[in-house]
Amino acid sequence: xxxxxxGRRWMWAADDLGLQxxxxxxxxxxxxxxxxxxxxxxxGRYRFLITAKRYKLASQPFTVSxxxxxxxxxxxxxxxxxxxxxxLLNDGTYRPAHASGGRITFIVNGRRRVVDERTASAFPIPVxxxxxxxxxGAHDLYGNTNPSAIQLR
Numbered sequence: 001x002x003x004x005x006x007g008r009r010w011m012w013a014a015d016d017l018g019l020q021x022x023x024x025x026x027x028x029x030x031x032x033x034x035x036x037x038x039x040x041x042x043x044g045r046y047r048f049l050i051t052a053k054r055y056k057l058a059s060q061p062f063t064v065s066x067x068x069x070x071x072x073x074x075x076x077x078x079x080x081x082x083x084x085x086x087x088l089l090n091d092g093t094y095r096p097a098h099a100s101g102g103r104i105t106f107i108v109n110g111r112r113r114v115v116d117e118r119t120a121s122a123f124p125i126p127v128x129x130x131x132x133x134x135x136x137g138a139h140d141l142y143g144n145t146n147p148s149a150i151q152l153r
Contacts, residue, residue: 001048002049004045004046005045038095040142043065045062045063046062068147069145070083072146072150079104079122079133080121081099081140099121100140103139105137106125106137108127130153
């Protein structure tokens with residue numbers, strides 16, 4: 001099970017009764033639990049909790065936060081941002097291929113221009129001789145960003 005720290009209590013966040021957690025093992029009987037954090041998971045401290053008949057094992061807590069995971073995709077006069085491929089295939093969790101909505105800070109001929117969109121998956125590239133997006137200049141609705149600067153023109 002995955003637990004999230006809420007105040008001072010560990011609360012249920014996900015479990016392995018479905019397909020959200022994968023348990024690959026090797027020929028020596030070593031297991032590894034893998035959980036792909038959903039885009040909608042709240043930021044905070046999480047841990048794995050494994051229980052069996054005679055033991056309970058809790059992992060070290062880890063932090064779930066925004067990531068620099070957006071990859072630019074330029075098509076004609078628009079730019080959109082793709083999410084990475086899911087780590088766990090067919091885990092039953094919906095993940096869109098592209099960010100839909102957010103905010104982009106363009107640098108147009110040396111000046112900042114911010115564009116907000118609530119639902120669009122592509123942003124029009126402003127007119128200008130030099131247009132770029134700085135590292136961290138694109139944000140999806142969950143707060144994820146682009147890891148490096150993007151030169152568009």
